[in-house]
Each structure stands twice: as C-alpha cells, then as structure tokens.
Amino acid sequence: MSTVLRRTSNSVAPKVPLAESMRLFFRLRPAAFATILTVVMLAINIAVQPHFGPVQQLAAFAPIALAAMATAAAVIGGGIDLSISAQMTFASILLVGYLTPAGLGGYIAIPILLVVGAVLGTLNGLLAVVLRLPPIVASLASMFILAGINLRLAPTPVILFDGWVLNLASQVWFIPGALLTIGVPLALWSFFVRTAFGRNLYAIGGNDATAFSAGVNVGLIRVASYAIGGVIAAVGGIALTALVSSADASTSSSYVIGAITAIALGGIVITGGRGGLLGAVAGAAVIFLVQNMLTLFNVSQVWLNLVFGALLLFAVITGSIIAAPRKENNS
Template structure:
C-alpha cells in the first residue's frame, strides 16, 4: 500500500516537477525570463489556452476529444466582432439591427454553445466517433469563418472591447481574471456536482454508467456545449487583445489544449484526471512557448518541440494505464 501511495504521489507531482525544471533551465538560458513583465505576459497568453483546455478536459474525461475548438474560437470571435462593428443590416426592410458590447459577446457565446451542441448531438445521435465528428466541425467552422469575414480581418472594435483582452483590474490582466473564474467554476463542477460525478463515471465505464441510470446522451451533449462556450470565451479574448478578428485565428489551438490536458495527467481513455492538473499543463505549454520565443528558436522548430512534448505525454499516459 505504501508503494502504491508513493507512486500516486509521484504521478501527481510529475507536472509540477517538470514545470520547475523548465523554469530553472529557461532562467539560466535567458535573463529576460524571470521578470515581472514576462510573467504577466505568459499568464495573459495562457489564459486563452486555459479556457479551451478546461472544456477539453471535460470532454476527454468522458473518453471523447474535440478537434474543432480552434475553428470554433475563430468563428465566435469573428461573429462577436462583426456584430459589434457592423450589426445586422436587413436590406429587404431597409433596417439595421445594432448590437451593444454585451449583446455581441452573448451572441458569440451562443454560437459557441450551438456548435458544441451540434458536436454532441452528432456524436450521441448517430454514434459518430468524436474524432471524426469534431474533425468535420473543424472544417465547417473554419469555412463559416471565412464566409463571415470574406477572408478579411474585422478590426477597429473600440476601446471598451479592447479592455477585455488588454485591460487590468486589481493588479491583474482581465484575461487572467476570466481564466481564474473559469477554473473555479470547472473545479466546482467536477468535484461538487452530480454532473461532475457522471462525467467521471461515463469515462471510467460507460456501460456501467448507463446501467446505473445516468443519461449518457444528455451528459455528453452538455460537456460539448460547455467546451463550445469556453472556446467562444477564448475567441473573444483573442479578438479583443488583437483588436481584430482574424479569419485564421485559432490555428493549432486544439493541439495546445490537448497537450495541456495530457501533460496535466488526464487520461485519454477517460475517467481519470483533474482541472487543476490541466491548468498546470497549460502553464507548462505557455512557459515552453514563451521560453522558445525568448531564445529566438524558429517557429518551425517550436512546432517540432511541442509535437515531441505531446508524444512524450501520451507515452507516459499509456504507461501509467498499463501499470494500473
């Protein structure tokens, strides 16, 4: 029993140890790494990935996957920006429907929720594997983004909207506050609610969960809706920070979120993992990205390094699964 407890403790501490060692190495290689400005820069950058990765964690815990979060992020950011700046002109009646800042943000969140609902519905209704369904949504959402923006950025969105991505409140950047709120809600959801227990039960043994009376379809759809909304939150933050909705926004964001989830200790087979582990994984990915930039590593090599990190994390996850 003592050996088992020690093994479990080491597994939980592994991401923290990796983060510590990474920080030590980067601080030795760059004198710009351990600065206050760089620390806030890292926190602001990882805020988007944290929001996306929290939603991804809920999905992976049910033995699912979502490859569409980057495209959903782009579409929701574009919708929010487009409605805020241009509204909805109705040529037939020569009228114009304008949107306030809150209205445009809510519209973006609704779009994210609807896309997530569609993912969950296709997966549960037609038994389409999550990988295939969300891969299709990746293409669909990216195409809709290009159609909505006509391939051009939507910029000049105003100071109020820019405050979401660049402003400060009580000594912390607004994106950090947003990600902190998302973390608290997700932690409460997974540890203190019935749906949290159902998520773990489905990932652990879906057949047993169904026999115990859990509505599998409802839970899975709910999880994908949450992931869609959180991708929309990320899209709004990215668009606000850039003061522009870019048609190609969110490219490869799904890889960073999956990396954060796996590095944080969530099993790709489902049923095992925690929100706080994912947050730690997102910090590791953010620190790694930041360190590679400070060291002037080519963006192409950055992709190679991150790919190997993801591969290593998956190998460790599989090794742990076999050990159990």
C-alpha cells in the same frame, strides 16, 4: 476472468518499489507533473527575464489555456472535440465582425457569445451521442465545416478598434484580464465537478457502460460536457480577440495540436475519466513557457514544432503508463 481471488481483502501491503509508488502518486494527482514543470520553467523564465510582464504574458497565454480547457471538458466525459479552435475563431468573428458593427459589442455580447458557444458544443455532442459517429471523425468534420463558415464570414481579418474586450488583454480594474477569462471558467468548473453532474461526468468518462447500467443518463451528460466545452471555447474566442485585437479565420485550426498536447501533458487521459481542468491549464502553461524559453535563450523558432512533437509523444506515453491498471497475477 482469470484474476486471482485473494481470500482476505486487506492483506498486508507488499513493498512497493519506487517507480510504482511514483506512478501511483501521479495517478492520484494527474496535474502534478505539469504543475511541477510549470513552476520550474516559470522560475527560470522570471530569473532570466527580469521584465517578465505577467499581465501581457497572461494575456498571450489565455487562448491556448482556454483551448486546452475547452477540449478537456469533452475528453473527461469520454468524447473528444477537435473543433474547439474553430469554435473560438467563430466566436471571435461573430464578436468583431457582426456584434460590434450591429451595436451589440458591449457587455450584451457576452451572453450572446456564450449561448452560441453552448449551441455549437451541443451540436458536436449530438453528432457523437445521437448519431453515434466516432467522435474523432465527427468533430474533425465539424471543424472543417466551421472553418469553412469562418472563412465565409470573414474572408479577410477584421480589426477591433476599441471596446471592453481589449481591456482583457491588459487589466480590468486592477485584475489582469486574462486572470478573469481563465479564472472564471476554472472556478465555475471546480464548483461543477463537486456536484452530481461532476460525479456523473467522471463516471461516464471512466466507464460509460457501467454508468449507463447504473441509471446515469450518459447521453445527456456527455452532450452537456460538449456544451461546456463550447462555452469555454467562446470565452477563448474573446480572449483571442483581446490578444490580437482582430478576428482572423486563419486561426480556425491554430490551437488543435496545442490543446491536445496540453491536456495530454496535464494528465487528462484521452480516453476519459481522469484529470481535470487545472491540469489542462498547467499543460498549456508548459507549452507556453517552452515557447517563451526558446525565445529567451535565442533558440530559433524552427525548433518549436520539434519540441512540441517530442513533448506530446512523451506526454502520451507517460500518461498511459501512469493510467495503466495495477498489474495483477495472470491477467
């Protein structure tokens, strides 16, 4: 405890250098960076490619966006769930391989899949909260288990021939399907964060010991955040099915790195308590548009991993600089 105590709490604000004020700007608006980047790249994309095709592009964008949103839910609450991608695949296999053949492929499938997603998320949350396993390793293990189960359930890809799901890749009535799969969870989330639950969630992500001592039920809230992640992952599974009109066990780990990169870019600090789902979407958009632009400018896809890796490195470093506590004397 060697921090300087100033007598007056509201001393005259010293001149803040530009770099510092930019840092504060981005700290208060964690999604700003990715949003700006998205807008710029979107403009370039549309300018260079007149037939941008927003509906199809959105459909292709939905799985990575939802994977990032699902991962973000647990991360904001101070946990992490690396099995989101496997959960999405599980939902997809359940829908295509089991519910549809059993005649449950109609709208009845939606509540079933969401409940299953919530259960999977809850299980992951319990591993971290009740068994107190390090969330990284615990969720890696569950990703492994789930990937194995997916492989058992669908050793070869299963094709979906028709159904409402496929509409989500194009249009439902006049609304692009992907706007529904991304928009509905996003809207519900923005409602949630304004409730007591949202305030509790950000508090446990920011400092769980404080929240605990103030009377917040940290375990319950954290498990709930995993459960929400599970539900969003189920929606992601539906969007993925719509995009590829099939279920394929090999996608069990396809979105792990993409989701982490997206949330890091979107201003969601990996240790929790900062950022929001909008940032996750913006981060995912950056990734998606980078991929697009490589194609657009005829850059070979072999650059993809290099660019992703560099982007992620850049995102975590700037994220950490932005989130760093204000420098105080003698601290």
